[in-house]
Amino acid sequence: AQSVTQLDSHVSVSEGTPVLLRCNYSSSYSPSLFWYVQHPNKGLQLLLKYTSAATLVKGINGFEAEFKKSETSFHLTKPSAHMSDAAEYFCVVSDFNTGGFKTIFGAGTRLFVKA
Amino acid sequence: DTGVSQNPRHKITKRGQNVTFRCDPISEHNRLYWYRQTLGQGPEFLTYFQNEAQLEKSRLLSDRFSAERPKGSFSTLEIQRTEQGDSAMYLCASRLRGGRANTGELFFGEGSRLTVL
Numbered sequence: 215a216q217s218v219t220q221l222d223s224h225v226s227v228s229e230g231t232p233v234l235l236r237c238n239y240s241s242s243y244s245p246s247l248f249w250y251v252q253h254p255n256k257g258l259q260l261l262l263k264y265t266s267a268a269t270l271v272k273g274i275n276g277f278e279a280e281f282k283k284s285e286t287s288f289h290l291t292k293p294s295a296h297m298s299d300a301a302e303y304f305c306v307v308s309d310f311n312t313g314g315f316k317t318i319f320g321a322g323t324r325l326f327v328k329a
Numbered sequence: 330d331t332g333v334s335q336n337p338r339h340k341i342t343k344r345g346q347n348v349t350f351r352c353d354p355i356s357e358h359n360r361l362y363w364y365r366q367t368l369g370q371g372p373e374f375l376t377y378f379q380n381e382a383q384l385e386k387s388r389l390l391s392d393r394f395s396a397e398r399p400k401g402s403f404s405t406l407e408i409q410r411t412e413q414g415d416s417a418m419y420l421c422a423s424r425l426r427g428g429r430a431n432t433g434e435l436f437f438g439e440g441s442r443l444t445v446l
Contacts, residue, residue: 248434256439257335257438260434263434304372309433317374319371321370
């Protein structure tokens with residue numbers, strides 16, 4: 215069975231410092247993994263995705279994530295936070311099996327960026 | 330490509346009234362999903378369509394909720410006899426049918442926020 219655990223419900227960083235948002239998953243198959251960002255009262259925007267190619271994935275706005283199969287992790291990082299990064303971030307796992315894709319969302323991590 | 334479009338973006342209604350939301354997916358996407366998101370939570374799956382067929386419904390989708398996709402293009406989500414607990418953001422997403430070449434990425438609309446007074 216699939217599951218996604220975002221280890222922190224809130225993360226607070228200062229502008230210009232690194233960001234780390236943690237995500238662990240479980241999957242019975244070879245999953246696709248995604249990070250989405252949601253700004254207040256907006257829909258979800260794809261930041262990046264892992265689809266069994268390179269394990270280090272680069273996304274938009276300077277974000278990266280590394281797929282570590284041995285640790286079943288897909289943590290999201292950014293070297294230097296910007297005020298505009300303050301938002302809710304969702305880790306998502308999607309499995310393709312005989313029934314088609316099954317997609318599970320994590321509970322989300324709210325990122326606060328202090329000036 | 331205009332992306333996934335939802336309307337209305339905001340709806341305020343009194344308890345007991347019916348409301349309907351519309352979703353226009355990306356034109357070549359044959360799968361369409363509805364999610365509900367309450368404050369501080371991640372999106373929760375409600376239902377999905379492959380073309381015009383509704384293939385799965387969550388237990389969250391009570392009898393007061395009905396979704397349709399009559400021609401396999403746009404979809405509507407109707408809530409009858411609204412309750413205050415229905416207040417949430419209703420998100421629509423679309424994607425191509427699953428296959429090895431498909432990554433499973435969902436494309437989301439901006440959502441329709443419902444407030445039930």
